[in-house]
Amino acid sequence: MALPRTYENQNCSIARSLEVVGDRWTLLVIRAAFEGVRRFDDFAEHLGVARNVLADRLNRLCAEGIMRKQRYQERPDxxxxxxxxxxVGLWPAMMMLLKWGDRYYATDGPPVLVVHRGCGGTLTDRLTCDSCGAPLGPTDVEARPGPGARTSA
Incomplete structure (x- = not known):
């Protein structure tokens, strides 16, 4: 019988973080939120995730204080x-995962480039612009297709 995969008994901040964001769909929901996705149906379409899994992840992210739920319509809510x-504090970690994935798994080049809105330079491993040197955060950048982007058929 397999033991449950939990880290609650480990005195380690990485383990504690994994308890909250350590599964595939949670990180992809967070990625989509950084990309501007806001509504349940849009998350479901954008990610191709089962609705019950998405509902679970969104509820957990709200319970953990990583996301908040805000009503935009009544009747129906x-x-x-x-x-x-x-x-938003997860942005540096998300960008480091992106850069690590680009380095080791993007054989055709990065599928997405994170570009400085101010000058068009790209994000470095130091979370700065490779062109002007400015420190970058999530509101300073936009995602653009990179050389490894797949074209839709």
């Missing part, structure tokens, strides 16, 4: 999901 300050 409809909600948007937005990153909180705690959620």
């Amino acid at each position: 409809r909600y948007e999901y937005r990153l909180t300050r705690k959620g």
Whole structure:
């Protein structure tokens, strides 16, 4: 019988973080939120995730204070999901995962380039612009197709 995969008994900040964001769909929901996705149906379409899995992840992210649920319509109630300050705090980790994936798994080049809105330079491993040197955060950049992007058929 397999043991449950939990890290609660480990005195380690990485392990504790993995308890919250350590599964595939959670990180992809967060990525989509950074890309501007806000509504449940848009998350489902953007990610191709089962609705029950998405509902679970969004509820957990809200419970953890990483996202907040905000009503945008009544009758029927409809909600948007937005990153909180705690959620936005994941941006550097997300960018480091992206850069690591680009380095080791993007054989045709990065599928996405993170570009400085100010001058068009790209994000470095130091979270700065490779062109002007400015420190970059999530509101300073936009995603553009990179050389490894797949074209739709």
